[in-house]
Amino acid sequence: MSSPAAIRGLGRPLLWVAGLTLLVVSVALAITIGPASIRVADVWSVVAARLGCGASDLSPIRDGIVWNLRLPRTLLAAVCGAGLAVCGTVMQALLRNPLADPFVLGVSSGASTGAVVVVVLGVGGGALSISGGAFVGAACSFALVLLLSHALGGTTDRVVLSGVAAMQLFSALTSFVVMTAADAETTRGVLFWLLGSLGGVGWTDVWVCLAVLVAALMVCGGYARTLDAFAFGHDAAATLGVSVGRTRLVLLCVTALLTAALVSSAGAIGFVGLVLPHAARALVGPGHSRLLPVTALAGAVFLVWVDTLARTVLEPQEVPVGVVTSLIGVPAFVLILFRTRGTR
Template sequence: MSADPVTGRESTDLLLPAARGRAVTGNAVTTRPRSAGSAGSAGNPGRSAGAQMVLFLLAAGVLAGSVAAAVRIGTADVGWTGLTRVFGAHLGLDVEPLPPLVDSLIWDLRLPRVLMAALVGASLAVCGAVLQAVTRNALADPYLLGISSGASAGAVTVVVLGVGASTLGVTGGALAGALLSFGLLLLLLKRSGLDSVRIVLTGVVVGQLFTALTSLVLMASADADTTRAVTHWLLGSMAPARWNTVAVCAIVTPLGVVAAWLCSNALDGLVFGTDTAASLGIGVRRTRTVLLVVTAALTAVAVATVGAIGFVGLIVPHGVRFLVGPLHRVLLPYAALAGAVFLVWTDALARIAFAPREVPVGVITALLGVPLFLIVLRRRGEL
């Protein structure tokens, strides 16, 4: 179910046709038995664990193939043999290395960039799925809490004031801004509670506050060149990705995804409303706090590293939910894989669409996300 952000009335925005006939029993959301001839989705508990594992491995294989193919794509194409030689040389195998310039292009620039795209895509997709359940709002995405605006304000402040000119300095400023905005959000919600409507409205307020601060800093202190650089960062780009930032995301993303997955049953209960979740023995306030912290950490690291990239956390969960069903123990892993694949190919398109000039990946995700979102709305009969 979802709640109107103004009235708070419940609806069934997050319950696709696959969820019809579901009943709440015990400590989880289960599905009533279907007839023997009915076909189930990947999220249907009637499908064998072996079949689900095979499907998941196939999806993981698609991601691995996408990463390998995306590393080859660029203004200077590298064949599969050359790619194998680069990997073999860095893994210590007895292969002839490529020329240093090509080797550095693949190992130091493209591979970190593609891996960062996969990690950020997984983070944003999982955050979107979690927040859509926590807020019972089908339009929720990772930037609902105002964390993106806080990160943008922190990064802009660092760039304009010159506190750390390196990418690490910008990343640190963005992370500090994200944490500050999330701290303000929790402070504002401390007395009012953590119900879905207040989370949405408070997140909007916090986001608007930091957006205004970003504009104020730019207008007061930035010159034309700085404004151009900041605008490019705000649109989102994988270009700053290096092995040190990939390492941070490689630690935070799996931990965040696993933490969200461990709360799958609680998320299933929250979709049906606060009262239903509480009747199942779920500590609603504690669970929402934990999930908000998890999504805040994932979003903060992603935005601090590559900027704000929209539509991934909004579109991907809806598409995956349509394919595998609404049960979060299945939805979250597939959303992570789908988000990773989507952003890997989107970033590849951003690199080659107007080569040699690179388009910010946030522009491409918006151009692709708007029609995809309209398709989702139309298939659900809301357009």
């Protein structure tokens, strides 16, 4: 059995090719799973036809199932998994907190409040969709965190505490709006979204989230060596020439923007950003030039299969994705803690 040290010794190209191959295969297989029987060859046929490389021999109904329903949903699951995992990796290094995740800044709670205000109160007069409202709410929450943390001194602990305060505030606002203004059916729909749902997504959601993810990966990748320096503490990083305050502000803004985009499309999906960075770190080590892409691939594959399980395990009823990630994430995180307890 290969040791982590041996795995770290693999060349980057080999590791990345293996990860990308696993992701592509996972996406193709996940699309075939469901009440309508679809083969992998059918998936390739539909994709090739849409790209102008041939013609699909599937019926219009099956073609629509692949292109309009399963493919965008599965791709968005991959994008959300990659994005949340990368945010968790960056925040754990930036805040020097192994329990940090993408929602520690209250972005998820703010997004939930924004979505609920649009759905229940009809704010925006139809100009704002659920995704738009969620994004505005997430931005407001993050702005509040920045103001609070700056007023309190701007240290790492203050950022985390400000995030906790914002999280509690917006969670309370969400509960208040739902309890006082929503009917039973609306409450059920809102609750399902709050727990994380990839149902009903379209290609617009995929392209927007993918664009934000690619931009965030480029920025975070450029700060990979700086994130390595943060492992020695902020004072040590400063002595190495790192502008601690500016770096922290830039990366917090990037992770908040990415989290807001993902949450606005898929709702709150927990534990991906908490567990996957630890698993990837055990696989390839702490160097962020390798850790960031490996974590992104691991998060993408993980959420593709979690979403597949969520939509099929109680078919025809669908389980919220966030429920499944929590059920899997809690024991996985406990296992990681036990495996790493002697390394610190």
